Amino acid sequence: MAATMSDDRWAEVDRYIAEQFAPSDPVLDAVRTSSLDAGLPEIQVSPVQGKLLELFVRLLRARRVLEIGTLGGYSAIWMARALPPDGRLVTLELEPRHAEVARRNFERAGLSSRIELIVGPALESLEAMARTPPPAFDLTFIDADKKGYPDYFDRAVSLTRPGGLIVIDNVVRGGAVTDPLSPLESVQGVRRLNERMAQEPMVSAVEIQTVGAKGYDGFALAWRRGP
Numbered sequence: 001m002a003a004t005m006s007d008d009r010w011a012e013v014d015r016y017i018a019e020q021f022a023p024s025d026p027v028l029d030a031v032r033t034s035s036l037d038a039g040l041p042e043i044q045v046s047p048v049q050g051k052l053l054e055l056f057v058r059l060l061r062a063r064r065v066l067e068i069g070t071l072g073g074y075s076a077i078w079m080a081r082a083l084p085p086d087g088r089l090v091t092l093e094l095e096p097r098h099a100e101v102a103r104r105n106f107e108r109a110g111l112s113s114r115i116e117l118i119v120g121p122a123l124e125s126l127e128a129m130a131r132t133p134p135p136a137f138d139l140t141f142i143d144a145d146k147k148g149y150p151d152y153f154d155r156a157v158s159l160t161r162p163g164g165l166i167v168i169d170n171v172v173r174g175g176a177v178t179d180p181l182s183p184l185e186s187v188q189g190v191r192r193l194n195e196r197m198a199q200e201p202m203v204s205a206v207e208i209q210t211v212g213a214k215g216y217d218g219f220a221l222a223w224r225r226g227p
């Protein structure tokens with residue numbers, strides 16, 4: 001989508017909000033610079049979204065968090081910092097190159113003992129988890145390839161505890177999500193996710209549109225019903 005005046009204003013207000021509520025620090029700065037230096041795409045959550053994820057971890061009193069899509073570890077660090085010392089975040093990443101950057105960042109953040117990074121296609125890792133079920137997760141954050149979203153959502157419903165939360169990034173995509181004829185796999189992935197999530201009796205879900213440093217997009221929130 002073409003840049004507009006509103007995009008600039010959104011980014012400016014996002015910076016203003018971030019300065020006050022989600023200030024950076026040496027670790028988060030190092031995550032950004034190490035990811036840039038390694039040539040990773042700049043698609044991590046924004047600082048304000050990172051802070052929102054942190055608040056979800058705190059609200060849920062989460063001890064176990066599952067993340068699908070690690071990149072350089074930016075969102076994982078926001079969430080893992082809010083875990084108790086014996087808490088655990090499991091994060092799934094396809095690209096060994098991304099995982100390597102993330103691993104260094106987890107060490108830099110002093111969070112290596114709290115974070116388990118599993119390298120490989122997320123669906124395979126999730127299927128392996130389904131075969132030997134781990135303790136349920138309080139929060140699952142889905143942020144990998146959008147084509148895989150419907151499958152990741154199904155697995156997340158099984159792996160997240162009743163009363164837990166599934167958060168999904170990038171569900172609006174500049175508004176493209178409303179186009180049933182979109183040729184983009186990512187848009188079709190999100191549309192299939194939405195059909196499934198809206199009908200899934202095990203969750204109560206909604207989506208919220210967002211604007212900011214990352215343009216116009218949205219978060220899905222799915223509360224896992226129990227038991």
Ligand code: SAH
Pocket residue numbers: 043044045068069070071072073074075076092093094095098120121122123143144145148
């Ligand atoms: N959550 C991160 C950003 C993730 S970007 C943050 O906010 O900091 C999406 C990531 O998903 C990329 O690193 C990409 O390599 C990874 N990915 C893409 N397809 C995947 C798959 N099939 N399995 C696991 N990870 C995948």
Ligand code: DHB
Pocket residue numbers: 043044045143144169170
């Ligand atoms: C893309 C992926 C993301 O997870 C995101 O937040 C923004 C962009 C992408 O693949 O373009």
Ligand code: MG
Pocket residue numbers: 043044045143169170
């Ligand atoms: Mg994303």
